[in-house]
Amino acid sequence: MALIIDGVAVAKKLRSELAAQIAAEKLAPGLAVVIVGEDPASQVYVRNKARAAEETGITSWTHRLPADATQEQLLALVAQLNNDGAVHGILVQLPLPKHIDAQTIIAAIDPDKDVDGFHPVNAGRLSLGLPCFVPCTPQGCMILLREAVTKTAGKRALVVGRSNIVGKPVAQLLLQADCTVTIAHSRTHDLVAECRSADILIAAIGKPEFVKGDWVKEGAVVIDVGINRVANPENPEKGKLVGDVEFAAAAERAAAITPVPGGVGPMTIACLLKNTVQSARMRI
Numbered sequence: 001m002a003l004i005i006d007g008v009a010v011a012k013k014l015r016s017e018l019a020a021q022i023a024a025e026k027l028a029p030g031l032a033v034v035i036v037g038e039d040p041a042s043q044v045y046v047r048n049k050a051r052a053a054e055e056t057g058i059t060s061w062t063h064r065l066p067a068d069a070t071q072e073q074l075l076a077l078v079a080q081l082n083n084d085g086a087v088h089g090i091l092v093q094l095p096l097p098k099h100i101d102a103q104t105i106i107a108a109i110d111p112d113k114d115v116d117g118f119h120p121v122n123a124g125r126l127s128l129g130l131p132c133f134v135p136c137t138p139q140g141c142m143i144l145l146r147e148a149v150t151k152t153a154g155k156r157a158l159v160v161g162r163s164n165i166v167g168k169p170v171a172q173l174l175l176q177a178d179c180t181v182t183i184a185h186s187r188t189h190d191l192v193a194e195c196r197s198a199d200i201l202i203a204a205i206g207k208p209e210f211v212k213g214d215w216v217k218e219g220a221v222v223i224d225v226g227i228n229r230v231a232n233p234e235n236p237e238k239g240k241l242v243g244d245v246e247f248a249a250a251a252e253r254a255a256a257i258t259p260v261p262g263g264v265g266p267m268t269i270a271c272l273l274k275n276t277v278q279s280a281r282m283r284i
């Protein structure tokens with residue numbers, strides 16, 4: 001039976017380390033979160049981010065714009081936050097309404113306040129191995145991976161998914177950790193064989209329990225990024241959350257695995273706070 005990597009505990013430890021650093025270094029980090037529209041999942045994420053920030057000693061401001069706000073209005077708010085010295089981190093919650101171009105908004109954020117690490121400057125710096133804001137979910141994946149593997153050099157790592165926010169940056173981080181990295185996606189031939197040869201398997205697909213337990217190599221470490229809500233007869237209203245990996249069967253073969261919920265999810269917010277503290281420190 002695999003080691004179940006406890007993302008809740010690791011995230012809690014990271015948040016308390018950040019709180020201690022903020023106090024010891026007399027930092028006054030500030031995080032501005034911008035949300036456009038009423039998407040219920042985004043509302044929950046934004047509330048959770050604001051609460052976690054406050055609990056860690058980070059001042060947070062939530063800016064709410066209506067769903068019909070124009071791109072110009074959002075750009076004006078971003079410009080205002082770029083120029084606000086109390087704001088060290090700016091996060092624009094995605095997805096944005098269709099009439100707003102997310103790339104234009106991300107590119108307008110000051111790269112030195114881009115605590116999501118999505119700005120082209122930070123993405124470029126990451127790929128060059130230069131200091132940057134590392135995107136939060138990939139950063140969280142790597143911290144959890146290190147809970148289970150100390151020596152990553154030479155390991156075969158497979159990332160399933162090639163999104164800009166998870167797949168590509170986590171692949172960069174695995175490369176920096178000296179893994180031999182493969183990125184799989186919807187056009188990959190024989191995904192099963194790719195999975196079966198991976199010492200480290202990172203699933204960021206967005207399809208419930210897509211990676212079957214018997215695709216997992218014996219002794220592999222599995223990091224499941226997926227968050228999928230599926231039907232639950234025991235709770236028809238809420239359903240339940242599952243990852244992209246068939247957890248129980250995969251745990252029979254893996255050396256270590258992250259659960260969903262309670263794995264990568266909590267790490268994403270903790271790493272956002274870490275990036276905000278890093279930004280505040282850069283400005284002393």
Ligand code: NDP
Nearest residue numbers: 137161162163166185186204205206225226227264265268
């Ligand atoms: P995207 O939809 O942007 O990307 C999904 C990727 O999966 C794509 O690259 C796609 O390939 C690939 N894919 C889809 N179908 C297949 C298939 N049949 N075989 C192989 N690859 C496939 O998703 P995200 O990266 O944004 O998110 C992935 C998951 O992670 C989601 O469940 C999301 O909710 C979750 N997530 C969790 C976070 C957390 O905090 N834990 C944070 C962010 C995301 P192609 O490019 O060819 O279409």
